[in-house]
Amino acid sequence: MQTTDIGYWSVPLAIVGGAIRVSTPFIFVSLGETITERAGRVNIGLEGILIFGAMSAYATAVLSNSPWLGVAAAGVSGIAAGLLHGWICKFPRVNDIAIGIALMLLGTGLAFFFGKAFIQPSAPRLPAISLGFWSDIPQLRTALDVNALFVVGAALALFLQWAFRNTRAGLILRIVGDSSDAARAMGIDPDRVRLLATAAGGGLAAIGGAYLSLYYPGSWNESISSGQGLMAVALVVFSRWNPLGCFAAALLFGGAGALGPALQSVGVTHGYYLFYAAPYALTLAIMIATSSPGRALAGAPCELSITR
Template sequence: MSDAVFSVLMAMIGGAIRVSTPFLFVALGETLTEKSGRINLGLEGNLVLGAMVAYATSYSTGNPWLGVLAAGAAGMVLSAGHGWICKLPKVNDIAVGIAFMNLGTGLAFFFGKPFIQPTAPRLDAVALGNWSATPQVRQALLVNPLFFVGLALAVILWWMLKSTRWGLTIRMTGDSAASARAMGVSVDRVRLLTTASGGFLAGIGGAFLSLYYPGSWNESLSSGQGLMAVALVIFARWNPLRCVWAALLFGATGALGPALQSIGISQGYYFFNAAPYILTLVIMIISARSEAASRAAPSELSIVK
């Protein structure tokens, strides 16, 4: 293997892990929400608001992990508002999600202006590549702890949905609200809790953006990752474990442009930077015609009715 190919491969592995982490948290949050029969397109707003709150909290307290918790709390509050409004009669959850996406980004831009210039303490990475004498390997294996938290959450969420009473209740609510009500389940309460929990995870994804990679707060931080994560959930067919692989795939496509640039290939750089958005379009087109995706979708989602 030539040095150039090896450098690109290592850069893509490291980039896939870094870029995939916010995708993973938002996708897991949206998976949990959609499993209960509700769509939350407002998670882009959660992501941006979480990034701002995390950065502001880290700057004010000097503790980036407090920033992570604050980001999750901000995302949870925003999504709880979404969940509460959606339980009202004749309310469209997609329209409410778009409104909350704009609300979240607007609040972040308004309250985040004082924090664009200051430097806040960032999250440290775990160096897993010190065993190697190759700089590319050491750089690729600088992994933030939030990535491992995301992996653990994916396993826990998969197990919870598959093997616990709570998971059965959530899946039943998403597949047949009438059956859930017949069993004495409060459909509105289940959807409110899952929507708020999904917002918490999306807020943590935003904290990763501002406190680790790229590691600053500005108004163009997200670039639509919250919305792309909705396509990722469809691609993963509402399976938390598949969300991990889908997030890594999105992350690898996002890391392709910088990886090629690192070895001096700059021609077509902007095209490669657009790869995640192209992949999103392809996934949406394929999923629209996929019978397997239609069968896996919770029946109560508005997009399948």
């Protein structure tokens, strides 16, 4: 057998490589939503922020010829959207779920409107780190091509895991998420903390969108997201608001998303397309498993609207 002929071993390799590629947007969106929900707010408008971030990144990269400027522009657009969401939600009797839906529609509509001029132009792609340079097997080299944003996402998950437990900012975030009254008694303004947390979450979600348009799949079109922003909300619940859990769950979702293409790559021509639905089926299963009325969501911030 030639070194380049690895047969069905290409399936797990393709799943590993696909998990790394597909999981990166999930990592950023879920970590952003973890910050937001730790402060006691839900932002399901992340789908719209993700799409608008993808468009902003692609348009900026086309105009500036710099993918990193595109990532920065996406982050700024996400922060602005998060600030808008947080500012509206501070008013009495405003439902953050309803505002999130409105933000999702607004972000999607604006992205489609401003992005039409950038469907055809080609933007520079984000660089990849080739960890498989030592191998002569093309499938292994491809599987071990890691984008720089994946590394940043992994480092960010580790940092947030530490920061939530060991920093003053993390303590304030958890206090606000668990009890607004306790936060006020300590001289903390819950509305300000939630505003900043929602802005940070929006910025990270938009960076996840930048990855989609500037690396994988590496183009801008109106169906680029495929519901990843909404699935990330379920992913946060599944990981119990734990940053490292979000990272692991994102890899799980990424592997599920890579299953269909992996089977197709080895010649499975019947039924492989059913596996393209694996991430959506997994999301549905997670929502059913975590929605039991007979038990509380372990680890959920007490002020979170989905727990009340």
